[in-house]
Amino acid sequence: MCPFHAPPTTQTSGTQTQDTARIVVEEKAQLDFSQSMSYGDYLQLDQILNAQSPRSPDHNELLFIVQHQTSELWMKLMLHELGAAIEHVALDQLPTAFKMLARVSKIMEQLVHAWDVLATMTPPEYSAIRPYLASSSGFQSYQYRCIEFALGNKNAAMLKPHEHRADLLARVEARYQAPSLYDQALRLLARRGIRVPNSHLERDWTQPYTASAEVEQAWLQVYRNPQAHWDLYQLGEELTDLEDAFRLWRFRHVTTVERVIGFKRGTGGTGGVSYLRKMLDVVLFPEIWSLRTQL
Ligand code: HEM
Numbered sequence: 027m028c029p030f031h032a033p034p035t036t037q038t039s040g041t042q043t044q045d046t047a048r049i050v051v052e053e054k055a056q057l058d059f060s061q062s063m064s065y066g067d068y069l070q071l072d073q074i075l076n077a078q079s080p081r082s083p084d085h086n087e088l089l090f091i092v093q094h095q096t097s098e099l100w101m102k103l104m105l106h107e108l109g110a111a112i113e114h115v116a117l118d119q120l121p122t123a124f125k126m127l128a129r130v131s132k133i134m135e136q137l138v139h140a141w142d143v144l145a146t147m148t149p150p151e152y153s154a155i156r157p158y159l160a161s162s163s164g165f166q167s168y169q170y171r172c173i174e175f176a177l178g179n180k181n182a183a184m185l186k187p188h189e190h191r192a193d194l195l196a197r198v199e200a201r202y203q204a205p206s207l208y209d210q211a212l213r214l215l216a217r218r219g220i221r222v223p224n225s226h227l228e229r230d231w232t233q234p235y236t237a238s239a240e241v242e243q244a245w246l247q248v249y250r251n252p253q254a255h256w257d258l259y260q261l262g263e264e265l266t267d268l269e270d271a272f273r274l275w276r277f278r279h280v281t282t283v284e285r286v287i288g289f290k291r292g293t294g295g296t297g298g299v300s301y302l303r304k305m306l307d308v309v310l311f312p313e314i315w316s317l318r319t320q321l
Contacts, residue, residue, distance in 0.1 A: 080155075082154060082158040084151070086147055086151040086154065087155045087158070089143070089144070089146075089147060090144075090155060097140065098169060100133050102169060103129075105169055107127075107130045108130050109176065110126050111123045111126035111127050112204075112206070114126065115207065115210040115214055115261070116205075116213070116214075118217065121257075124260060127264040127265075128264065128267075131267040131268050134268065135271050135274075137275050138271065138274045138278050144282055144286075145282050145285065145286075147286055149286055156287075159293050161293055162293060162294075163295075164294070165187065165294035166188075168188050168191075168194045168197060171184050171201075172197060172201040175198070176201050176207060177208070177272070177310045178206035179234070179310060180202060180235075182232065185198055185199060202232055203232055204231060208235060208265070208310065208311050209231060211261055212227065212241060215258060218255070218258060220248070221243070222241060222244050223240045225238070226241055242316055245314060245317045248262060249262065249317055269311055269314070276305055276306055279302060280299060280302035280305075280306065284299050
């Protein structure tokens with residue numbers, strides 16, 4: 027009989043189980059953790075895996091909680107990398123910054139794919155947990171707001187939801203007042219001898235960024251002669267990757283929201299899809315996109 031078509035027997039699976047047990051012993055895996063740090067100890071899994079407390083009796087609430095919590099964990103890493111990347115751009119250490127920015131883009135892509143899991147939640151499933159969410163909404167995510175501010179989408183109104191928590195407000199305010207990644211990129215262009223208007227080099231960093239024809243000319247200088255400005259050209263493309271991934275995240279968010287709640291209002295009080303669609307129009311690094319028409 028062809029070995030590929032031999033019917034599976036209980037003996038085969040029994041042998042496999044014994045093999046696995048033997049392998050674990052032969053490979054000398056450590057099995058006793060009464061005296062040393064285990065995987066769960068290192069990762070503090072007791073805290074993490076006991077931090078899901080569904081408020082409804084509904085089966086699907088765990089999905090909703092885990093999806094948000096994992097997103098917040100990825101956002102934590104994103105902020106860690108983004109903050110360090112901004113510092114390295116300010117210090118002219120571009121290779122290190124590139125490594126970090128590439129990771130930020132990949133995390134964003136990971137979050138884009140994560141919407142597939144949440145999209146398995148149907149409108150009746152969400153409606154069953156909706157009353158238990160009360161007024162909580164991703165709109166109030168302080169980490170998300172720090173990411174938006176670090177990427178230059180400054181808006182004083184977004185500080186308000188954090189006023190009841192002085193510790194969190196301080197973190198969001200720090201990002202609000204600091205130059206964004208794009209602000210630091212423009213200062214770098216100027217340090218490299220490329221003309222950038224003063225209005226875009228020294229300004230009130232809490233104000234939203236305003237697109238400028240002169241800044242577009244500055245980037246065009248880089249893009250028209252990549253060989254002469256290779257690392258700045260690479261920086262431009264890293265910024266493009268990042269905004270590209272961020273746009274996809276926003277798009278998947280609004281589409282998932284529409285398929286789950288239609289045009290109902292959000293728990294955060296906005297019109298829901300209408301608000302999220304307006305956010306699709308936000309452009310973080312405007313000249314990085316507009317220059318392409320000129321090339
Ligand atoms: C079925 C699931 C979801 C629904 C129905 C939903 C709905 C909404 C709505 C309607 C808004 C607008 C503000 C409001 O009025 O509440 C919003 C904002 C937001 N949501 Fe979601 N969302 C969902 C999942 C998620 C997930 C998994 C995340 C990941 C952390 C998230 C993060 C955010 C953020 C950061 C905002 C603020 C966006 C901005 O200000 O531009 N949402 N969401």
